[in-house]
Amino acid sequence: MKDLLPILKTLRASKLGPLLLALQVAITFTVLVNAIFMIVEKQQMIARDSGIAQAQIFRVVANQPFAEDEYEARLNEAIAGIGALSAVEAVSYLSSVPYAGWGAIDEVTKRPEDRKETWAATYMADAKVLETLGLTLVLGETFSQAEELTVAYEAQAQPSELVITQALAELLYPDDWQQALGKTIYLTQVPHHVKGIVERMHAPWGVWHASEMSVLKPVREAGKVLTLVVRAKPEQLAEARTQVRDYLIATPKRHIDYMESVDELKARTYERENAALNTLWMVVLALSFVTAFGIFGQARFAILKRRKQIGVRRALGASRWHVLRYFLMENALITCLGVFIGVVLAILLNEYTITRFELNPIPSSYFAFGALACLIIGQLAVLFPAAQACRVSPAIATRSV
Known part of the structure; x- marks a missing residue:
């Protein structure tokens, strides 16, 4: 010194x-x-973890070249046909997927007269979507087949059972997030009953401030657009994509708008x-x-x-x-x-x-x-x-x- x-x-x-x-x-x-x-x-x-079995999952968006009164039957037919393919483990109707860049959102409140407490990404899906996506259910139950609803339009506005993410439950009930189970919450003033809570599911937008706030509802929209999420068997993602493409384009006048894996969507989102x-x-x-x-x-x-x-x-x-x-x-x-x-x-x-x-x-x-x-x-x-x-x-x- x-x-x-x-x-x-x-x-x-x-x-x-x-x-x-x-x-x-x-x-x-x-x-x-x-x-x-x-x-x-x-x-x-x-x-951040998307919450789903990301490495095995891809989305498919195609048209439905049929008469309006055939949409629901053709939707069921496509799900059954794709589910029977040898490289496919599971398939579900899903309105969007994490990192897709587009989807539905709703204001979330605990009472209809309340002001917005947060935004949430709203996924319309079929009853077996939790199994298809590989979501981790931490509390409550998944949807039953009887709760599944198919509508021609405005699926987002239909009251239904609901599965929400743990992050959303923690925001709504900060003292004890488990209290959210069994409660009625409102999505843009439409009542929904919380039946289950999953660990996480990322929103369709990568940099959105409410990307951890997501809800799933067992409501399908049978219309001109076919939106499916496919889970391939382990190590068979490429084969599953080929089989699904061949199956869909075998239908006359059908074209595939998008067929992308969640990994590809995430890479593009964060470019x-x-x-x-x-x-x-x-x-x-x-x-x-x-x-x-x-x-x-x-x-x-x-x-x-x-x-x-x-x-x-x-x-x-x-x-x-x-x-x-x-x-x-x-x-x-x-x-x-x-x-x-x-x-x-x-x-x-x-x-x-x-x-x-x-x-x-x-x-x-x-x-x-x-x-x-x-x-x-x-x-x-x-x-x-x-x-x-x-x-x-x-x-x-x-x-x-």
């Missing part, structure tokens, strides 16, 4: 260079902490987010490199400027370790000043993002990580110039002007 006072005197005598370097460290710290936090948040969002992640990583790496280069340049300039001072210290008995320690400690002090300024800037920037973009506050552990990262970057950047200073010959340095 005896080097501390000489270091402070040196920094006070030459304020501009160290101050600019501290400001560069502060900016790096601010961007680093906020960028890493945003990266982690986005990665967690992308990695922009993954691109943003790559950009953030590039910013973090580039800024870290620029900061390290700035520290390297400042340290090298300081060493060249103080060759005579270094030589005098070496002639008076200072070891190479003493010289190395001096410059490492000097850099650590400048970095700590920059981190202190950066903490203030990072908090202000985070407050702005919370207000403007509804992001979460940054945990204190990120500030500790950012400070440690900046300190390591600074010490590594100054290590080479400091090592050069250690090799300055006392005789040559004391003769130089």
Whole structure:
């Protein structure tokens, strides 16, 4: 610690260079902490479990080239025919699937006169959809065949039994989410009875703020469009898709609009987010490199400027370790000043993002990580110039002007 006072005197005598370097460290710290936090948040969002047996499931959307009075019978026929294919484990009517990008939503309230408590994605499905999707029922029961209703249109508006996600139950009944079972809740003022609660089912939109809020109701809409979800047998997804396509197009005038796996839908949904992640990583790496280069340049300039001072210290008995320690400690002090300024800037920037973009506050552990990262970057950047200073010959340095 005896080097501390000489270091402070040196920094006070030459304020501009160290101050600019501290400001560069502060900016790096601010961007680093906020960028890493945003990266982690986005990665967690992308990695969220959809709640279904995603690797085995694909959706099919096709037309129904039949008379209106045949729609229901032809829907049943398609489900039975696809279910009998050798590579298919299960098939159900389902109005949409997670990550599809389109679907139905409803306002959710506990009483019809209440204001909206949240939005929820509404899936219309048949009675065996939980089995087809591989959803995990944590409380209550699944639908019975007797509860299944088939309508020509406006399936979303039909009162029915309901299976909801645990996240929705926790929002409606925060003190005890299990109280939601057996209750009547209202979807856009239409009463529904909660019969079961599943662990999770993702909404059709990847970045939607209520993506964990979903409901399933045993109501099918038999119309011009055939919307099915197919679960392939393990390791037979490609074969199942081929068999389903061949089965459907065997019907005259039928065309398939969409046939995509949930994995493909998820990848497409998060294309922009993954691109943003790559950009953030590039910013973090580039800024870290620029900061390290700035520290390297400042340290090298300081060493060249103080060759005579270094030589005098070496002639008076200072070891190479003493010289190395001096410059490492000097850099650590400048970095700590920059981190202190950066903490203030990072908090202000985070407050702005919370207000403007509804992001979460940054945990204190990120500030500790950012400070440690900046300190390591600074010490590594100054290590080479400091090592050069250690090799300055006392005789040559004391003769130089």
